[in-house]
Amino acid sequence: MKTRKIPMRKCVACQEMKPKKELVRIVRSPEGEVSVDPTGKKSGRGAYLCNQHSCFVLAKKKNSLGNQLKTTISEEVYAELEKGVQ
Ligand SMILES: [Zn+2]
Numbered sequence: 474m475k476t477r478k479i480p481m482r483k484c485v486a487c488q489e490m491k492p493k494k495e496l497v498r499i500v501r502s503p504e505g506e507v508s509v510d511p512t513g514k515k516s517g518r519g520a521y522l523c524n525q526h527s528c529f530v531l532a533k534k535k536n537s538l539g540n541q542l543k544t545t546i547s548e549e550v551y552a553e554l555e556k557g558v559q
Contacts, residue, residue, distance in 0.1 A: 482521040485537035486528035496521040497557055499550070501542040509553045518542055522554070529558045 480493040498510040502517040510519070520541040522528050529551075532538050539546045 484523045484528055485520050485541050486522060486531040486535070489523070491521075491523060493521070495524060497524050497554065499538055499542070499546075499554065501544055505544065507538075507542060507544060507546055507550050509550065509557055511557070522558075524558055526555075526558050529554055 481490045482493050482496050483490050484496060493513065498513045498515075498519050498521055499507065500510040500515045500517045500519045501507050502515065508515070520538050522532055522538070533546075533551055536546070538550075
């Protein structure tokens with residue numbers, strides 16, 4: 474039996490390592506545009522967040538996404554994220 478390696482990523486809010494598919498990816502494109510990336514396939518600098526509301530709140534409060542992506546996260550992006558998390 475071959476064990477499939479699951480790609481793990483770290484949540485910017487709680488710092489926990491989780492399988493990539495359990496996280497929401499936020500990406501900053503080479504043009505500097507920040508967006509939520511449900512497919513995980515957009516190019517650019519990425520940050521990951523647990524698909525849970527507490528991590529969203531924490532990340533927003535601490536500006537973890539902004540720090541990770543070295544940019545300002547707009548209210549629109551936060552609004553979109555909030556819709557996406559559970
Ligand atoms: Zn988290």
